[in-house]
Amino acid sequence: MRNTIILSILLFVAVIGASIYYFTDLNGSEKEGLRPLSFLPKETFLVSSFHNDAITDNIFKDFEIFEALVGKGEMKQWQFWKSKLLRNAALQPYVNGTDILISFHPSGEKIVSLFSIPTNERIQGADLETMIREAASDYEVTARDTLGVRIFDLHADSKDSIFHITYYKHIIFASYSDSLIYKVTDPKQPKLSKAAIDYFVENNSRNSPLCVYFVHDQIDHIARHLMRGQPGSYLELFRSVGGQSAWNLNFKNDALILSGESETMRERKNYLEVFGRQSKTTQSLFNYFPENTASYMAFAISSSAMFHDDLQKMFDARGEADRLSNLFQQSAIDSELLTSKDTRQIFGNEFAIVEQSNQTILGFIKLNNSTEFSRQIDLISTQTGDSLFRFDHANMLYALFGDPFKAFNRPYFIRIGNIVVLASSQSVLQDFKRDWARENLLINTLGFKNFERIQGNEANVTYFQRMRSSSSLISNLLKPAFRSDFRHNSDYGFQDFYSWSVQISGNNGDFLSSIYGIYKSKTALGATPEWTYAFKNRPITAPQVFEHSDTSQFILIQEQDHTVHGIHPSGKQLWSAVFQGRVVGQAQQLADRSIVLVTDRNRLYRFDSNGNGLPGFSLGLSSEPSYSPTIADVGGEQLIFIPAGNELLVYGLDGRRMEKWTSEKLAGRILFDVKVRNNEVFVGTDNGYFYQFDAMGQLLRKEVVEGSHFRSPIAFLSTSDQSLSLAAVDTASNLVTVDFKNPAIKRKIGPWHGKSVFAFDQSGSYPAGRLIVLDGKKLVVNQFPDGQLIYDFTFTQVVDDRPQFFDNAxxxxxxGIASRENGLIYIFDEKGSVIEGFPIESMPLYYYGKIDYNSPTFLLSVRRDRKLYAFKK
Incomplete structure (x- = not known):
């Protein structure tokens, strides 16, 4: 797992960003040259610069990521000196309009920061001392002269808290490390190279609130400073590239994003150089990576000819070309065939290396021609098991693709569609085959979905590190001092990052590069609840919100021991009561605020908003309810219609059984809810029987749809002559229309299979409503009944839970759609956009909307810890 060394470097890169929050909020915007760069020591890990204006300060106000990276203790110190020193009224005229630099440097077992602030004009020594003593009036201030430079020491509680300030060459330098101050002011100390400084000045963007500069030669120094052992193979790809990078910050409150340009020394021996003439292209292999992926490095080629030409030049520079050529000549394969352009094109333009949480390695190669690969597979490999092969010759993949496959000497492999999956042992491949069959994949995780939203999938090289799968392994690689900070959750927030990644794309011999730190923001939906409500047992119904009084509402939910809870919008219990059986379907609220529901123990309940049963309730039912009750005015009386298998049970609000409705036995199980329109009641059954009753419970008409079976609800359909028809979708994907006057009409509406889930939404802005289809992983939403597509969406797992619908002001x-397999819920608007903040990790028991008359929107969701969470949108 030594490849995680690169993550630590990325973490360090990110720490630079934190600085900006504390030293902004000054005035002025005129450009000031980056003069301090020429004084920085050669061993400068990173440099950041930012504009000291109010706009920058507003952008970074309350940016959680900065505090997570720099630490709360450091933040408190920096905030103090920003307010006391940089905001000093006497000093501000000297620093208005300049760029402030913060650089990071090694010091013993620590990394220390240096603040460099050029001034517009010279500050007289006596004036500076007066400013400093005035600003730090609560501290002991001492002054000393060293090497002709006057250093002011501001003493706090401990030796490590002494803040050192000097003014040298019209630049204020400040740090908690006096040795660093000495290096800056000592002209004999090696400094940053002129080439690096020129590159940084050239790429200093006034359009970005923060710029970060990095000298590539520091990679080895950072690795040695942070890590206990040797770096892994990933880092080898970046070592000795020379040159430097300049990145600009793209602001996002749940991600640290640095993007810019990189130049190298164009040393042919380095593998990264073979991508210099490439251009960014789509990467897709991540769709195959297993769920336990800890890190991966993926590669994509835009020009195969250029890639292989530059790869050959790399082998020539390394002195390996003849050896690899002999490898092919000694093999059983015709050398011209193996090295020809046609054979190389059997393989596609993507390949990747994946490191799993158990420290095993997988390789992936995309095939361009699966048929030709199958034809040649016996020429290059030997079958060792069922669909399992092993390459016959060592270093073959290294010769074809270079360094990523150097560790795969003679790997085993399997083929999944047009992808070859490699490993050094057969058992690792067998484990992967099981993960693939069970869809235990990285793309099915919530964190990766959020990662995809922020980082695009176009690049030549992508490195990805997943924190959850590698956090403990990274911790063990760090030196004790850095391990302590990495684990320190109360002061730092390293564990709150989902992932770190780097993307690199060729750019006419140089590179475009980006760094992403995806953060689990505490303000993001689903991160920090307003309140939680704990149950003794597992909740078994989705939360519903009802009126409690003229001034408040309440939440209703049931747990596994059949206790029903009434919960105040603040999360406090209003009441609880044990019911007989599990609530079937949804509860309904009447105008008097009483609640009606049924349970699977053949009970009908009606109770007030305080949980008290109304007189005559609960009632025993003759059959087990099969869906929610429907309450409607029929024949001048409000009635409760209860689907109960092949019976329709009807009760008055006083609990009386309406005997006139008991004569008709239905020829099948009732499909979900009962429909009522114009004093008439409509019912459909699973075996194709449709019924129309009058207000007295007398059967008016019955229609039988031969050859159809139904698993979905019925809906009303208004015809051209304004008469009513029923519509339903059968398991053969026919839209069936029944008007009780003419034979039923069947119309094929899609290639959906028998287990597809269909639902109607006739409460939105579409005239006749929407038809929703969930077919495996596919969501299709059409206008009803013409079938015109509104939108579609593809999930990463099969979805078979019925959709829920919520008010949208x-x-x-x-x-709402729940993906039970990977524990995610999605909320879509009418146009098919996923609402900001979704998907959210949750069991498929949830509610989205207001929880009180004047409340903001909330997500109420149940998680596996037997709690109801209330997240404010």
């Missing part, structure tokens, strides 16, 4: 309905 008069803008149609929001639709």
């Amino acid at each position: 008069g803008n149609g309905k929001l639709m």
